[in-house]
Amino acid sequence: xxxxxxxxxxxxxxxxxxxxxxxxxxxxxxxxxxxxxxxxxxxxxxxxxxxxxxxxxxxxxxxxxxxxxxxxxxxxxxxxxxxxxxxxxxxxxxxxxxxxxxxxxxxxxxxxxxxxxxxxxxxxxxxxxxxxxxxxxxxxxxxxxxxxxxxxxxxxxxxxxxxxxxxxxxxxxxxxxxxxxxxxxxxxxxxxxxxxxxxxxxxx
Numbered sequence: 001x002x003x004x005x006x007x008x009x010x011x012x013x014x015x016x017x018x019x020x021x022x023x024x025x026x027x028x029x030x031x032x033x034x035x036x037x038x039x040x041x042x043x044x045x046x047x048x049x050x051x052x053x054x055x056x057x058x059x060x061x062x063x064x065x066x067x068x069x070x071x072x073x074x075x076x077x078x079x080x081x082x083x084x085x086x087x088x089x090x091x092x093x094x095x096x097x098x099x100x101x102x103x104x105x106x107x108x109x110x111x112x113x114x115x116x117x118x119x120x121x122x123x124x125x126x127x128x129x130x131x132x133x134x135x136x137x138x139x140x141x142x143x144x145x146x147x148x149x150x151x152x153x154x155x156x157x158x159x160x161x162x163x164x165x166x167x168x169x170x171x172x173x174x175x176x177x178x179x180x181x182x183x184x185x186x187x188x189x190x191x192x193x194x195x196x197x198x199x200x201x202x203x204x
Contacts, residue, residue, distance in 0.1 A: 038178060045176040049196065052088060056170045056200045059085045063099065063168035064202030073099045073166070078121045085170070094173040094195070096122030100130050102137045102167065104160035105149030112136055113147035116164070126171040129201065137167075143203060171199045 063081045067073060077099060082091045090097055098120040105111040115133050130137045137144070146161040173195040 060200040068204035111149035
């Protein structure tokens, strides 16, 4: 009888070991699963961020090209750009489109270029990086100098190289879907607390 009991006990031990191994595997899986989910969501976030940047860059370039051929800047162009920026809502709470027209200097007494008109739509709290109407535009010297009125006798001329330029600026707050980025990591990982401001500017 004693020998039979020993054999039965030995027969049961492998099954007990398997059950213990399964329990450990479940605990390990439970610990690793949240990390895997965050990694997958972070990968999706990265792809969505790249897509948002591409859309915004295309919208600004397309808008600058169209606006430079128009005689007046108005909200109708912004509406067109908003449609071309889908699925992003570029004139909603997380977006803003600003179109600025800069006129070259007109005389020796007023040689510097000025911002003639500016139109914007969108509720995102971002202002134009160029400036406001009536001010000197904040442009790179390579562009600004071509808008300055110059009087010269060799060859005789009294005009700027370029009569005007149009600037289209697009801003969008990208909000990640990863809970870590939006929650705990918001203040450390994201420049704008709950999102990343993506912007693009085109000058034509």
